[in-house]
Amino acid sequence: MAFVMMRRDKKDEEDGGNPFKNIEKATVVQEARTFNDQHINTRKCCMILTKLLYLINQGEILATVEATETFFAMTKLFQSKDVTLRRMVYLTIKEMSKLAEDVIIVTSSLTKDMNSKEDLFRASAVRALCMITDGSMLQGIERYLKQAIVDRDRSVASAALVSSLHLSRENFEIVKRWVNEVQQATSSDDHMVQYHALGLLYQIKKNDKLAITKLVSKQARHSLRSPFAHCLMIRIASKIIEDDEDSKGSSLYDYLESCLRHKSEMVVYEAARAIVNLKSVQSKDLSPAVSGIVIEQVAITHPLSVTTCNLDLENLVTDSNRNIATLAITTLLKTGSEASIERLMKQITSFMSEISDEFKTVVVDAIKALCLKFPRKHLTMMNFLSAMLRDEGGYQYKKAIVNTIISIIEENKDAAESGLGHLCEFIEDCEHTSIAVRVLHLLGKEGPKTLSPSKYIRYIYNRVILENSPVRAASICALAKLGAQVPSLKESIVTLLSRCMTDSDDEVRDRATFCVKILQENSLNVSVFGLERALMHYVKTDMVEPFNLKSVPVANTRTESKADVPNVTTIQKSATATASKQDLLAEQLARIPQFASLGPLFKSSDKPIEVTESETEYVVRCVKHIFQKHIVFQFDCTNTLEDQLLENAYVEIEPSDEFEVESTVPVATLAFNVPGTTYTCVSVPEDMDLMTGSFVNTLKFVVKDCDVNTGEADEEGYEDEYVLEDVEVYPADYMQRVLKSNFAASWEELDSEHQSEETYVLSSISTIEDAVKEVTDLLGMQPCERSDKVARDKNSHTLLLAGVYVSGDDVLARARFAMAQGQITMLLTARSQNETPLALVHKAVG
């Protein structure tokens, strides 16, 4: 099947990349309905299932309803006898067993397949069946599973054993009953079956120490065929020996030792590893295990005992098996003394050309460790490494060397000069882009710190001339860094960079232009946060005017010092504040004398608006309170800096157009993590057109540094400000939701009053459901008579909305949606006692 798909998607692949990259969940779910067709198109269904599996494995979340729907459609594919399709179905069942409901519906079909003649079906059916089964169902299929465990076909037996292993986690008692069958399976001729059976047997008996010991000693005597099973046995045995300190382990130990002479290498490794890891290991026991293979690990755990073997190891270096020789060398490097290094290095050089890249990498890692241990030897190492750099080698190998050199340079300042020199030479002829980029970055970072930075310019600029675009871009940055940090070179670097401004690659050109600009203007010290925010804001605007960098706040180096211990009473207060509801807010407002004259509160915005990012220095949330002729902005501020105490904090609002700031209520102090509230009141203009708009807010305060431990603040403070995000006032803010139980009657009642009607084309909305939601939200009115529920597959809908305008006038709106040629048109009729609210309604939608 993979072949078929490959052919089908060849065209996609030629376009580059993943053929499934662009598939969408909704489309696939839709496509899955073809499963219901009378005649099953095998290839198409396979393809859809593949897409489905791809989506699930990419972490796409299918809702339960969706998954169940698709699952049931898929069950109909059991009709087809196509082997490929059936196996895809099994896979999908397994994947979907956790997503969909009622998956047990396929139990019968799977049971049937599991006992069918088609061997290709059986193993997969067993696996799928075990995935969908729960404890209560398990008893029903127990008999079949037992049969499958001792099945002659190895794949079936293996599948049954592994599935049972999974099942035993949940249904241990039931699986335990199958011990006889499992026992029988352990003597299977097939390696895999034997291994899986042993695994399951261990799982079943693992709580019974005696049984396990017996199991191991029995299996140890019978020669197991499977090397995997042997490895498992070794692990079990070593665990028993670890657990029991008594001499009971001696027979087990003999077993482990005998495994050292096994013909499979894997078993030998495992046994040797087990032996050296035993806590109670004696050095005489160790000697047989020291075969040069596992000794590297031993070097880490038992450095002293291995030191004695160093002589033997040096003999091993000349071993004909290069793998062993390499490991011996690295072991020696790990255990060796400073004096012997040079001698060892010579030896390594002699055979470096004979070993594979992987082992070379191992050697390089060992050298790295050595360099950090003996910094004085860096010259020898560096020469050696640069010689290796010049040799042939793959990417991984070169990367390892470059990494080593870089870490040496970073650790050891003395080595920097020569290291950079070697690297410069290396990038002159380096075929790996990513390594070159890395080296160039390092040159930019470390170059200015050296005695004569000018000599690197030649190397870097050569890259600009000769290399591909990523390397050129990196070179530009490196040059710019040199230029920025070494004033004497700035002039010439600017000249070089301006030559790059005509480069053929966009990125290179951009970087060159940017760097030249920065170098000429000499600085870019703005705060990163501020820049980000300013840019975000700029992107939201029309971008007619060029972005002005001067609007970004300059970076301020904050004095790191003290913090404040939050006191208990205020925390309690904050707890109640978070539980706040509309009336709680109203009560709070009413207590403030400035606002007493504003009249009754009409409406508060439902959710607080975040006007800062959540991770910034100060967290501020805004709630809008709408009064008859005023809006009060409530700002809940939290200071998240331990070392600061804010005083006299208030939010300065720059209103748009006709709004006027009437008063502000500052919060006296804002200690660390204690929320405080400040209010700003603005008056609403009479003119309806100007009643909405956005407000630019700035948090202003006096900062006082304070001691982290005592919470005492300094006497002196300084004024500072913090730019908050804009707050918008929408038409919907002036509208309160009201539920009219009999909309028609109310509609008739307003018959004689003002009415306005207008038609809109909703081009950006594709379904009526979305349109209903959108319009309801925009108007801030209450849908009546369940008219917000849209019947499926209908082309038209009527939405009835009711609300009260801030002046107290009733407002009713009727929106008729019609869908034609994929476009939604809306006829919006609004009635009210007054003209103003009607205009507002149309403004909100328009």
Next chain:
Amino acid sequence: MTTVRECVLLAFAFCRIGLYTCYRRIFYGPPPPPRPGFSAICIGITGAGKSKVLAVLCSEKDEIIPTQGFSIKDVPFENAILHVKEIGGSEMLRKYWKKYYRGVQGIIFVVDSSCDEDTLKIASEEFCKAIMDPDLAGLPLLVLLNSIDQSKARSIEEITDAFNINELCSERKWSIRNCYACDADSASFLALILAS
């Protein structure tokens, strides 16, 4: 040299195929037309004997256990093949019947004619519910009475009355048959109707 040889061999092979086809045409007549396939759904409450009936029709000799879910079987008749989706009738599974209605062309409802009154009542309710489903409207129906050799077995008329079939199925072709769980005749009704 080898290519010439291959060509000759290939020519021989084609000749043999051609000759064999001619021989078949002459002695056995034209090949029989492929039998049309129809999909049908087989329902009925637990113990009615759905799996048994289908197993017999497919001449399978597997032992019968209650169906946990559904099974799909192809039942061959002389004039057609029925792709039957049989769904288990336990209380838990009945709610899934609906999911398999779409796209079927015929209904088989199996009843145990010797069951007790309560079971018959449930069967009749389920029957009514299924028959009224819009997906199954107008489709030909075959009611099969199972276990008629039992002493308590009811007659065809009794079941027809109990299920009120005359009234419920006035707008579709239907038939009610005794089923000896072994003869294909009684079950071939559906195939006949569908093939006609």
